[in-house]
Amino acid sequence: MDSVLSKWLLLFFFFFFTITLTTTTKLARAQLPGTWELVVENAGIASMHTAVTRFNTVILLDRTNIGPSRKMLPKGHCRFDRNDAVLKRDCYAHSVVLDLQTKLIRPLMILTDTWCSSGQFLPDGTLLQTGGDLDGLRKIRKFEPCERDGHCNWVELDDVELKDGRWYATNQILPDGSVIIVGGRATNTVEYYPPRKNGAVALPFLADVEDSQMDNLYPYVHLLPNGHLFIFANNKAVLYDHEANKVVKNYPPLDGGPRNYPSAGSSAMLALDGDYSTAVIVVCGGAQYGAFIERSTDTPAHGSCGRIVATGPDPVWEMEDMAFGRIMGDMVMLPTGEVLIINGAQAGTQGFEMGSNPCLYPLLYRPDQPVGLRFMTLTPGTVPRMYHSTANLLPDGRVLIAGSNPHVLYRFNAEFPTELRIEAFSPEYLSADRANIRPVIEGIPETVRYGDVFEVSLSVTLPVVGIVEMNFGSAPFATHSFSQGQRLVKLAVKSAVPDGDGRYKVGCTAPPNGMVAPPGYYMAFAVNQGVPSVARWVQLVAK
Template sequence: MAVRDELGRAKSRSTKFRVQNTSSMGWRSTSKHWWLWMQVVVVLVVLASEFGVHGQDLGTWEILLANAGIASMHAAVTNYGTVVLLDRTNIGASQIALPNGTCRDSNDLVLPHDCTAHSVLFDPSTNTVRPLTILSDTWCSSGQFMPDGTLMQTGGDFEGIRKVRTFVPCPATGNCDWVESTTQQLQQPRWYATNQLLPDGRQIIIGGRAVFNIEYIPPSANGPLYFDFLNATNDGQNDNLYPFVHLLPDGNLYIFANRDSIVYNYVTNTVVKTFPRIPGEPRNYPSAGSSVMLPLLASNQFSVVEVLICGGAQYGAFLEPWTRKPCSITCERIVVTDPNPIWVEEQMPIRRCMGDMILLPNTDVLIINGASIGSQGWGFADDPVLNPVRYMPYGSPDARFTTLTPSTIPRMYHSTANLLPDGRVMCAGSNSHQFYTFTGDYPTELRIDAFSPPYLSASVAPIKPTISVYPLQVTYGTPFTVTVSTPSALTTVIELNLMSAPFNTHSYAQGQRLVNLNVGGSVQVAAASVYQITATAPPTPQIAPPGYYMMFAVNQRVPSVAVWIRVTS
């Protein structure tokens, strides 16, 4: 609104100037004419600079699929480059049939005999989907990949609230599908919980609605452990759901819920550090801010850890949605490893809640999706935010944000965003209704689109690297070599960044991390700008839990297409 108002004032001033100077008074002086027009030009230039419209590339959008068959409440990219999309089952029929004429008979509240799919596998190389079979309700569930690449998916609602499901990825042409365990279930019901892969390969599952404890997969012998932090951060809106969880390089967990955060030692079940309360609004579901742990850097031996939290809804926006309270405009950043950490506030260009924060391979953060009014919930938000915003964490503090090209598709409640191996960010979903509803201001969204950040523009082609030779597996702390080619000769050392494939849901990417590798330099091995780069694998599983990562080569902040590499002991 501020943008439109300022542009309107500039246009008004320009129009007024033209009327005054074409009246019977004539031109009073050439110098005055020049000066007034310069004022108008300055206003427009300032506006263009503020919103990034000054010749630089601001990214592009493309529709990948007009109808995925389901809305996307959860999404994860597999090590085959395919994307698993999930919606809830207790929603009635979707728009894609189960394969081979099969149907699902269950105690579903809406459609007990259901012949449609509520999960699909999307192939970005062909922009097609294949239906998958999910049997129990995955509404507001959680998940993360295991070390062998299996997607572990837990909890949900109704008959799915204790379910454990697995998806073993296969090539896009394969027939892999969901398997729901008949012998294992969660020790506690989990709805709106968070999963985190641990250094030993287990998953820790934290919280859920009215569940103030933690548990593990595989389960621990002593059962769920009471976790008072979740009880202490509860409020009248339950703003401690989907807590933000980041595995720290020392093996402890940084856990944020509502407005408070701690460092938790899960081995001893103790809180080892407490942080100041974050200023402003609640930040977790249903208030729906988002969080990332900023890249772990080899340059400081992975010893400095910063967490960034952006957006959120005002308290009461969920309890009284008719008030249409404006969302937060702040980002708060804290150095977790500081002896006396404090929150440092920055202002986003646009108010936002329900935004997704996606780490990009060049260490930037993309803030995408969401609304500027309201909170999460059925129809509780308005004024969708169509412009992604780029945040450059290592840029000048007064120039870290850039407003990028807007989408044409509102994506608010129950939407997802995931980084693809080619560097695009895929967006799917948005359904602020209890069932599929294709009328009204914000109908259920079945389209899939992708945003190409500025580093994918044609102008950077001369410096874009390509990975040609690489190991499929590396061992902690050991050196390895990668062959990289560039269209033009290198002027800087190529960076190598490992990026996890998180489980994205409800404005938070569970398990997301970027690990910048220690690179010893590059040696030119051919005249055509081909280089052999020596790097060292992450030193410990605390820095990079075992599993599959996308490895990007980055030349002057321009990333290659990623290759998949497994990190293991």
């Protein structure tokens, strides 16, 4: 009898603890910060490249030789390419524009292949798009955004082309508003748009770090506030003087192996503030060396991060670890100066069918915390975002998540199917309990010049406590785990002055020059106690 009773007691406690553990785990997941929402069920294409325009629309791009998408071009509009192995007559869209307000999708016509191309917004708000594969290798394209009821479309330039073919290259806008185009597969040079007389200029650094698995592709390029470029490829970085076309400093190698395509880490430059003399670069995650060569899908990714003061006299990497190993993660600068790390996988490498174990948990990187306390785990998503996924900051403070097509063509009957859904992740600062301290920008100049002192009027439900920040965030071109041209600049501000009825005026000083903030359109955020407003678009121009 005692034996039977003991067995029943054991079974009771087993089920009790199992239920308790399961409930606790679910509760813990539910209590993690941040929320997810479905924005669009079917975007028509799986976005490999994504950019947000000043009209609050989103440009999404795939490659042209990928077969039928799930969005037709307007009747009578087709692309003809006798070299296309899948469709010689292609009447499907491979680029679309999403209206964030109406959530409507409009197909765009693009003629040449944008597979693994690069991009950057010009000072007038036009998206410059360069390179790709096959007939797109030397191509230059432009998209001039328009209001939601407009009919703007891609224009492919016929009178000018890239000097060198650019497949897996990186673009970065410069202080004068021109764009440098760095690297590419079998292309260890840089060139510029508008084109310069010297054409393409050799950058031996890219050749020096090239290896058998091409870890120098999609180099991480950041414009520092001293006007030089921080260029990172494989596991090394240089300080590059783009005016003199020479390397002026070699940084120490970053431990942990290669980080660029196809090893699939990510990088961001932290917010610029104060006197703008200091720039800090962070590089996180990556695949184990050899995973790409061996086509290993189950080799664990690593989760190490390096952080370096790129403008320091003797810079060294400070190392720390994320909560998860991650490849193909996207690092998004939030309006607060924190960094969201999202998307990707925990094993394998970049490439078709080469990643596994999706990393569904976003991380929040808090730069001002000490080592060991910087990473916070956030609410997990449910949609695997593998190869060819993107993440972009929206003017309302959410982060738009698109893409994932780890296949040569569109495939929906796979373990990780081609993903046409578009989601948005809302950081904790958008939670309902913070709505009373969320500022609203009531008035701000549409155009400011370098060094201008200007005033911003805003309203807040609860009284302002402390300093209200004004931060300028760029609109980068997101692709392959790196946001080209991403930047956040914190303006010098004066204390908010009450203006009656919950309104305040904040005195601001614009960035001093194009080295701190290149000319162009920025999302201007007011940030009150860590909660950002909906941004207003401001054009920053030279005097």
